[in-house]
Amino acid sequence: MIRPTRLALLPVALAVCLAFPTLARAGVNEDILNELKALKSRVAELEKKLETQNAKIAETPQGMTVEQQQDFNRITVKTEALEDSRDALGLKNLKISGYMDPTFIYNQRQDRAGFQFLNRVDTGNGGDGYNYDNSYFGAAVIDFTKETDGGSRWRLTLAPNRGVGSVFDGNSPVHEASVSIPLTDLQTRLVAGQIPDWSGYEYLQPTLNKLITHNLLFDFTLPTAYTGAGLEVTRGKWLTKVMLANVNASKRSEGESAPALAYRVDYAKGEFQGFGFAGVHGKAANFSENLVVNGDVVPQRDSRIDLFELDAYFIRGDWTVQGQWSIGRQAKASIAPDPISGDLRASQWWGLSALAAYKFQPRLEGTVRADYINNRKNGGGLLGYTAADDRNGIGPAAIGVVDADGLPSGGYDDTEHGVARSALTFGLSYLYNLNTTFKFEYRFDHASGPVFLDVKDGSYKKNNQLIGASVLVSF
Structure with missing residues (x-):
């Protein structure tokens, strides 16, 4: 805007000179020239100020004022300081999550009703062992995951009294402690540490399960955890994980050296x-x-196990359908020894589980699950369950009532054959808010023979009923 004004002054000065020739000749033109020189100097000064201001505006992002630019610079310095502090404390790419699920359980044959929360699993420390009515629910869990700039991942999950460490290692609060290190690329990784079992369609943690209890295959035919090292490879739609590991053991015992x-x-x-x-x-x-x-x-020393399962899922819209088929065998782990030689034989089993869920409303979902296990051979027996179990309904059918030794007074109907087990479960879950879910469950367990101990009268029954409710809060 200044440049056109400066050029416009030149015709004005010429006009003045032409209009007053007499004065010019009389020497007055010298004063006019001086005024023109002063005016040129002022114009040049204004142009310089304008150029300086334009340069400042050009350096200011999106046309901010000088004061706004100063505030922006202060924010930048503070942000960089916070980032430096975060990196120095190791908080970059660190995620902390967790959940709690206080649970109420009613068990008909156990004549027991009440809340279960943080109770022990390990039988050697006041717990009552791992049972289908005392699984991984009723826990308080915190999970730490960290990823480095190079792509390595570190994970530590703590679940006092309720994690896999409590099941197979007694006092350990560690549920998972694992590392994942990229090798040739981010899709090819070395994994190592203590990792919960990955078999089947159901997950261990309640945040990923629609029901409170787990299916029969999860509870009685799958390992608890692996301690070892292996590879995790992702190729397109395929994900493969393989490990050489101890099964359900953080350390091998004396005389044991073969991994699985x-x-x-x-x-x-x-x-x-x-x-x-x-x-x-x-x-x-x-x-x-x-x-x-x-x-x-x-x-008995460690014995050979061979386990295999196949699972599938379909999840679309309001529907979820999942299923699993399992087969397994463990050498020298049958409930009934050979009737002639007295030697232990293999326990063998196969089973099915299917689940269907439907969302009646975006927050309200109904679920039904059906399970079946056939383990009749050699008196029964499942992975880790090598004796008759009148709480979980495993082993031969019992006769009579429980005696002073805790055994059926009439013995067993057929020690060579275990009972077949089944369960039918109905559940509702309500998403109260993004972090809170209320769950309710009714479960009916059945066996082909009387194997559930009714503690009220000491008799054995073919079935049992369970009612559960929980409030799950996660973050």
Whole structure:
């Protein structure tokens, strides 16, 4: 705007000179020239100020004023300081999450009703062992995950009294402690540490499960956790995990040196469906106390296990459908020894589980699940369950009532065959808000023979009923 004004003054000055020739000749033109020089100097000064101001505006983002630019600079300095502090404290890419799920359980045959929360699982420390009515629910869990700039991942999950560490290692509050290190690329990783079992369609944590209890295959036919190292490979729609590991043990016992091979393969066929399979082959702890010599129980060394399962899912809109088929065997772990030689035989089983869920409303979902296990051979027996169990309904059918030794007074109907087990479960879940879910469940367990102990009268029944309710809060 200044440049056109400066040029316009030149014609004005010429006009003045032409209009007053007499004065010019008389020497007055010298004063006019001086005034023109002063005016030119002022114009040049204004142009310089304008150029300086334009330069400042050009340096200011999006036309901010000088004061706004100063505030912006202060914010930038503070942000950089916060980032430096975060990195120095190791908080970059650190995520902390967790959940709690106080649970109410009513068990008909156990004549028990009440809340379960943070109760012990380990039988050697005041707990009552792992049972289908005392699984991983009723927990308080906190999870730490960290990823470095190089892509390595670190994870530590703590679940006092309720994690896998409590099940197989007694006092350990560690549920998972694992690392994942990229090798040739981010999709090819070395994994190592203590990792919960990955078999089946159901997850261990209640935040990923629609019901409170787990299916029969989850509770009685799958490993608890692996301690070892292996690979995790992602290629397109395929995800493969394989480990050489101890099964349900953080350290091998004396005289035990053979690890097991554990693997999991998943295929995401599309946006709504996929399938996977998993297996374990190797040696694991054998808890059998059924081999007696001269009145003494002979402890068993780790024995061979061969487990395989296939699962699939379909999730679209309001519907969720999931299913699983499992088969397994453990050497020298049968409930009934050979009737002639007295030697222990293999326990063998196969089973099915299917789940269907439908959302009646965006927040309200109904679920039904059906389970079945056939383990009749050699008196029964499942993974880790090598003796008759009148709480979980495992083993031969009982006769009579419980005696002073805690055994059926009439013995067993057929020690060579275990009962077949089934369960039918109905559940409702209500998403109260983004962090809170209320769950309700009714479960009916059945066996082909009387194997559930009714503690009220000491008799054995073919069925049992369970009612559960929980409030799950996660973050």
